[in-house]
Each structure stands twice: as C-alpha cells, then as structure tokens.
Amino acid sequence: MNVSTYVINDSAAMDFRVHRGALADPAVLDLERERVFDRCWIYVGHESEVIAPGDFRTRNVGGRPIIFARDSQARIRVFLNSCRHRGATVCREVSGNAKGYFCFYHGWSYDRDGRLDGVPGQASYPPSFDRSQLGLTEPAQVDTYRGFVFLTFNPQALPLGDYLAGAKEYIDLIVDQSPTGEMEVIRGVQEYDIRANWKLLVENSFDDYHLMTTHSTWLNYMKSSGVEIKRPEKGHLMPSHGIGKALGNGHAVIDNENFRGRPVAKWIPLYGDEAKPEIERLRAELVERLGEARARRVADTNRNLVVFPNLVLNDGSSVTIRTFYPLAADRMQVRAWALGPKGESAKARAIRLDSFLTFYGPGGFATPDDVEALEAVQQGLATWREVPWSVMTRGMNKDGEQLNTDEQHLRAFWIRWKELMEDGTAAGARDGR
Amino acid sequence: MAVDLTAVTRSDVEEFLYEEAALLDAWKLDEWLALLTHDACYRVPANDTPEAQPTDTLFLIADDINRLRARVVRLKDKNAHAEFPRSRTRRIVSNVRIVSRDADALSVVANFVVYRFRRDERIREYVGSYKYVLRAVDGALRIAYREAILDPLELGSLGSVSLIL
Numbered sequence: 203m204n205v206s207t208y209v210i211n212d213s214a215a216m217d218f219r220v221h222r223g224a225l226a227d228p229a230v231l232d233l234e235r236e237r238v239f240d241r242c243w244i245y246v247g248h249e250s251e252v253i254a255p256g257d258f259r260t261r262n263v264g265g266r267p268i269i270f271a272r273d274s275q276a277r278i279r280v281f282l283n284s285c286r287h288r289g290a291t292v293c294r295e296v297s298g299n300a301k302g303y304f305c306f307y308h309g310w311s312y313d314r315d316g317r318l319d320g321v322p323g324q325a326s327y328p329p330s331f332d333r334s335q336l337g338l339t340e341p342a343q344v345d346t347y348r349g350f351v352f353l354t355f356n357p358q359a360l361p362l363g364d365y366l367a368g369a370k371e372y373i374d375l376i377v378d379q380s381p382t383g384e385m386e387v388i389r390g391v392q393e394y395d396i397r398a399n400w401k402l403l404v405e406n407s408f409d410d411y412h413l414m415t416t417h418s419t420w421l422n423y424m425k426s427s428g429v430e431i432k433r434p435e436k437g438h439l440m441p442s443h444g445i446g447k448a449l450g451n452g453h454a455v456i457d458n459e460n461f462r463g464r465p466v467a468k469w470i471p472l473y474g475d476e477a478k479p480e481i482e483r484l485r486a487e488l489v490e491r492l493g494e495a496r497a498r499r500v501a502d503t504n505r506n507l508v509v510f511p512n513l514v515l516n517d518g519s520s521v522t523i524r525t526f527y528p529l530a531a532d533r534m535q536v537r538a539w540a541l542g543p544k545g546e547s548a549k550a551r552a553i554r555l556d557s558f559l560t561f562y563g564p565g566g567f568a569t570p571d572d573v574e575a576l577e578a579v580q581q582g583l584a585t586w587r588e589v590p591w592s593v594m595t596r597g598m599n600k601d602g603e604q605l606n607t608d609e610q611h612l613r614a615f616w617i618r619w620k621e622l623m624e625d626g627t628a629a630g631a632r633d634g635r
Numbered sequence: 636m637a638v639d640l641t642a643v644t645r646s647d648v649e650e651f652l653y654e655e656a657a658l659l660d661a662w663k664l665d666e667w668l669a670l671l672t673h674d675a676c677y678r679v680p681a682n683d684t685p686e687a688q689p690t691d692t693l694f695l696i697a698d699d700i701n702r703l704r705a706r707v708v709r710l711k712d713k714n715a716h717a718e719f720p721r722s723r724t725r726r727i728v729s730n731v732r733i734v735s736r737d738a739d740a741l742s743v744v745a746n747f748v749v750y751r752f753r754r755d756e757r758i759r760e761y762v763g764s765y766k767y768v769l770r771a772v773d774g775a776l777r778i779a780y781r782e783a784i785l786d787p788l789e790l791g792s793l794g795s796v797s798l799i800l
Contacts, residue, residue: 296683296788390681390693394790416716419709426705535791540693552690556697559689564790565679565696567709570717570797578716581755 205233209620210591211613218594218613222586225399225579228531230623237622238511239264243345243352243365245513245525246270246280250349250386250544256314259297262535263353265527269293269303269338270351274314278346280353281316281338292338303338312338348377349385368449372457372507376517378500379466380543381487387523388555392538394564396526398576399583400512400534403526404615406572407514408456408506410440410606411596416575420561420568424462428471431461444606446597452510452618454611460504462519462561465554466543467501472560473553480549508611510618515541520558532580538563638771640741648743648769649731651776656726659799664707667799672772672779675700679796685784695796710798717795723752724798728765740779743767747783749800759793761800762786 208221208230224230244264251259251270258271260283267283269292283291285305292303292312302319303312311320316338324331341353345362347370352362359365366373377385396403406412414421425431432441444458463470467485469478488497504518514524521541526534540558542551561568594616597608604610658667679696680687689697698706713719730746749761761783768780783800787793 388693389691390684390687392681392693392695392790393683394794395792396794397792415714418714419712422712423705423709426708427701548690555689555691555693559694559697560702563693563695564794565694565796567706567797570795571715573795574717 205230205620205623208623209616211617211620213598216595216598218598218609218616219591220594220616221590222583222592223590224619225401226531226583226586231528231531233623234528235265237626238619239527241354241356241359241622242511243343243354243359243362244511245509245523246344246351246353248349248385248387248523248539248541249278249346249351250384252278254299256299256301257297258293258300260291260293260295261537262527264355266355267291268341268353271300271314273316278344278351279316280341280344280351281312282340284339285310286318286336286338316340348373365451366509367451367453368447369451369453369455369507369509372449372455372505372517373515375500375503375505376515376521376541378492378496379488379521380545381491382543382545384544385521385541386544388540388542388551390540392536392563394536394573395529395533396536396573396576397533398580399531400526400528401615401619402576402579403534403536404508404512404514405612406576407516407524408446408454408508408606408611409609410444410446410456410458411609412572412575414439416571417568419571423560423567424470424472429461429463438605439607440605446604446606446608446611448611448614449507452615453508454614455505455507456606456611457503457505458606460502462504463557464501464504464518465520465550465557473557477549477553480547480553484550508615510615516562519561520554522558522562532583637774638776640736640738640769640771643733643736643741643776645731645733647776648733648741649728651769652728652731652743652745652765652767655778656728660724660726662721664710664799668704668707670778671700671703671781672770672777673700675703675777675779675781677703677799678782679800680782680784682785682788682790695790706799715797717797720754722798725750725752739770741767741769741776743769747800751798757792761793761796763800 208224210219246263247270252272255272255274255276258269260269269281269283271279273279285292287310290305290307292305309322313319318333318336342355342357344353442459442461446456448454460468467481469481507515512526516522522538523541524538526536528534542554563569594609597604597610677698680694684692709715710718727748728745732744733741734744735742745765751759763785766782769776770779
C-alpha cells in the first residue's frame with residue numbers, strides 16, 4: 203500500500219482529491235491505528251464525570267479499555283484496564299466508586315492509585331518479583347484543557363496545549379457561557395454505531411454543504427415552529443453567514459451566525475414563550491460578565507469544532523461532546539454527551555436538553571439522516587476500485603475567507619491525516635502534533 | 636360505549652395495544668396520533684439512565700405532543716432519509732400488566748420486540764419495555780404517556796431510533 207497516493211493536494215492545479223480506498227480499504231485502518239491514533243492526543247472524558255476519590259468510568263479510548271478515575275487524592279488518572287498478571291480487565295462496571303480494582307481471575311488487586319496491593323500466594327514468586335513495578339499501566343501522557351481530559355500513547359507527543367493550537371480559542375468560547383467558569387457533562391449518554399468509516403463522521407460533523415438537502419425536514423420543522431429561515435444570499439447556500447477555518451494540527455471549525463437558537467442565549471419560538479425570560483436573564487448575565495462584544499460572540503454564533511482526530515464539540519442547538527472510534531474500516535462506535543454550565547438553573551438545563559433533542563442524537567430530527575448519509579456513502583464506496591476519487595476543492599480558488607459550505611476545513615483534516623500517515627519515522631512519532 | 640377505567644381488563648388493554656402496534660407497523664401515523672391525548676408525551680431514555688427525567692438527563696427522545704406531531708410530519712416526508720425507503724417493522728407486544736389504576740388513569744407496562752427490516756441490512760431487533768398511562772377520552776382509551784425503554788446496554792448496531800418504537 204502506498205499511502206502517499208491517498209490524498210492529492212496540488213494548489214497550483216487547484217486539485218484536491220481523496221482516494222476512496224482511504225475510507226474503504228481495511229489495510230488503511232491498520233496503519234491509522236499506528237500512525238494516527240497511537241500518536242495523537244485522544245479525548246478521554248470530562249473532569250465532571252468523576253468527582254470524588256475512587257470515582258471511575260470505564261470506556262474504550264483509542265482502541266484500549268481504560269479506567270478514567272479519580273485517585274485517592276481526587277486527582278484525574280487514566281489506567282489501562284488490564285491486569286499485570288495475565289491481562290484480564292480489572293474493572294468491569296461502566297461507572298461507580300471503587301476502593302480499588304480487582305482481577306477476579308487469580309485475585310490480584312490494585313488500590314485507587316493503581317498500585318498492586320494484593321497478590322495471593324506471593325511467597326511462591328522468586329525474589330525477582332517486584333510488586334512496586336506491577337501497578338496498573340498508565341498512558342504515556344494524560345493532560346487536561348479546561349475540563350477536557352486527553353491521553354496520548356506517544357511519550358514524545360507535543361504538550362497538549364501546543365497540540366490543541368487554535369482549537370483552544372473555540373473551547374474557551376464554549377466554556378465562557380458558564381458563569382462559574384466550569385462546564386459539566388449531563389447524565390445520560392447516547393451510544394450508537396454507524397456502518398461507515400470514522401473519517402466520514404469527521405467530515406459530516408462540520409460540513410455545512412449538506413445541510414439544505416440532508417436536513418430539509420429539520421429546517422421545515424424549525425420553520426413551522428416560527429423560526430425565521432432566511433433565503434440564502436446570492437452565491438450562498440445557508441440561511442446565515444458562516445465561515446470554515448483551519449486551526450492548525452488538523453483541527454478545524456465552522457463558525458456561523460446563529461439562526462437556529464441557542465440555550466445560552468438566543469431565544470427562538472421553538473423554546474416557547476415561557477422560556478423567554480430565562481433566556482433573557484442568561485443573556486443579561488453574559489453581557490454583564492463578558493461585555494457586549496464577547497457576549498455576542500458567545501451567544502450569537504454557533505460552532506462545530508473538530509479536534510483531530512476524533513473529537514467533535516458542537517456548540518449549536520446545545521453543546522455536544524461527540525467522540526468515535528473505528529471498529530472496522532466500515533464501522534464506527536459513537537458516543538455523545540450533553541455539556542452544560544455547572545450551576546445552571548433547572549429551567550435553563552431543561553431548555554438546553556430539550557433543544558439538544560430537536561437536532562442531535564439517534565432519535566433527533568437531523569442526526570438519523572446524517573447516519574443514513576454516511577451509510578449510503580460507505581455502501582457506494584464498495585466501488586472504490588472503479589470510482590477511486592472524491593473531489594474536495596470547494597473554495598480552493600478563493601483567497602481569504604472560506605465559507606462553512608466550502609471545504610478548506612475538510613482539507614485541513616485530510617492534509618494532517620496525510621502527513622501522519624506518510625511519516626513512518628521516529629520524528630513523525632515524536633511530532634504527533 | 637363509555638370506558639369505565641375501573642372496569643377495564645387486561646384483555647381490553649391488550650386489544651388496544653395490539654391495535655396501536657398494527658397502526659405503527661402499517662405506517663398509519665395520523666391514525667396513530669389520533670390514539671394520543673392532546674397533551675401526550677413520548678420518551679425513549681438513554682441506555683445508561685432508564686429511570687430518569689428529561690429535564691435533567693439526556694434522553695434519546697423526549698417529545699411533547701407538538702414535537703410528536705412534527706415527528707410524524709417528518710416521518711411522512713420522503714426527505715426523512717433515515718426512513719426512506721421506509722423500514723418494514725413487525726411489533727410483538729406481550730407481558731401486558733395493569734400496574735395501577737384510578738378513576739382517571741391506568742398505568743400499564745408491557746414488553747416489546749420491534750423487528751426492523753431495511754434493504755442491505757441485517758434485521759435490527761429493538762427489545763425493551765413500555766410504560767403507558769392510558770386515559771378515557773370521549774368514551775375510548777387514549778395514550779397520555781408512552782415510554783419505550785430499550786434493554787441493550789449500548790444502542791450499538793440498532794443505530795437510529797427515529798422511527799416510532
């Protein structure tokens with residue numbers, strides 16, 4: 203397999219193409235696990251999901267079963283969920299509070315800090331057996347940015363802050379909606395699989411080019427509820443202005459003037475008249491705390507952010523955290539949570555959650571059609587040997603501002619993917635930016 | 636004939652739920668809506684929080700009657716791509732129990748399997764339980780509350796639940 207031929211990026215010829223084998227060939231996935239997922243920073247969870255010493259959640263991150271936990275000092279820890287003796291998982295519950303972790307197979311036990319603190323029949327081991335070296339293994343690095351916890355299996359990866367680059371500004375915009383300066387994950391997870399390559403969900407998550415045709419039933423629903431959907435201006439496809447922007451290291455965003463309402467803090471008729479005073483109160487708080495200009499930036503724009511490679515933060519009809527991991531070249535597992543300001547009023551929380559469900563999730567008015575679109579693409583990609591290329595040149599002939607319906611931000615993802623996939627050197631591993 | 640909720644039998648409730656299932660399998664969604672009260676709601680909780688309220692917990696679906704009507708409008712539109720071409724479904728409703736009753740309402744639980752068939756797909760089997768609150772409106776049983784609680788620990792391959800479970 204020659205990965206260098208999977209993305210053609212020729213700006214002189216205004217040619218940008220993605221080879222469909224990158225989305226359909228199982229051999230590509232094996233290399234991706236090694237060169238993308240094992241090198242980059244990968245989202246683990248949010249600090250608010252574990253609070254007290256011993257709180258834990260088990261999940262699959264970067265293809266590994268992990269324990270996302272608070273240790274005995276309530277510090278955030280990530281342990282690989284595998285006994286050092288034979289490898290069995292040492293925590294088999296989804297979430298809870300643990301005094302420690304226990305492998306039922308032969309009875310090895312670990313404390314909240316991951317130290318091996320119990321080995322039945324230890325006397326039979328020779329002197330070379332060193333319990334202090336046999337604690338639960340941790341990823342090479344774990345770090346947090348404004349409550350979002352990431353890990354990397356790459357000891358040489360850049361510090362998280364450098365890795366996130368321009369994405370930090372957009373994470374800040376999300377967190378700024380909270381008067382307490384902190385956000386929290388709300389109870390209830392949406393889990394579903396999509397029978398499509400994981401990179402199709404990256405594209406879909408910030409591709410506004412598909413909105414008008416894929417989501418016409420959602421737009422009709424908005425319209426019928428009294429939301430004004432303006433006719434796009436000449437040369438535009440969207441009811442409001444929006445841009446696409448690359449943020450460095452493969453991260454990118456669409457950044458749109460809001461027309462669809464926002465729980466913080468743009469009322470639309472869909473929320474109902476009874477919600478109006480609460481939304482106005484939230485808006486007044488924003489203006490007082492952040493000033494008029496920043497408040498408008500937070501409340502009147504909605505943004506879909508992709509943090510390379512597999513984290514999507516949508517700050518739109520609600521705030522969603524969405525992450526996904528390939529199960530096979532043509533199948534991915536998706537997890538989505540709602541995020542809200544810590545200390546939010548019960549009324550505001552209810553509006554936020556209700557607004558979430560109008561668009562997002564496997565029962566929403568839009569996401570099911572995205573899932574259908576991705577699965578239709580993957581079915582069509584069975585022709586990849588006969589129809590090898592997907593054109594991705596929208597906006598390529600423009601200097602300056604790129605629209606949300608252009609494809610510069612999609613290209614930014616693919617350019618970074620190409621760099622990582624082509625670089626098999628130690629420098630590439632060190633980079634892992 | 637007016638319905639006396641204190642005298643309704645399990646058999647009456649079963650008959651009603653079977654009729655409802657038949658309407659949904661036949662995609663007679665407007666007729667199905669007519670079985671609901673003017674203030675009905677329909678919910679599908681997330682898999683990890685089966686006992687919860689949508690005001691403080693993320694659900695998959697938490698519709699009031701307005702969004703439910705809008706959902707039916709959407710599902711009848713051929714641009715509801717997740718259901719075009721439409722799935723075929725076959726619902727099995729069983730283990731029906733009246734768990735409480737008063738003069739105004741019956742609380743009913745039941746088990747369900749909804750088989751969903753689409754082209755080029757394996758069968759999707761949605762397994763779970765229903766919670767209903769039934770009332771008498773204009774002499775007939777009507778649905779005031781309908782919750783479909785899915786049993787799978789993860790939704791996984793069941794994917795879209797945009798059809799009415």
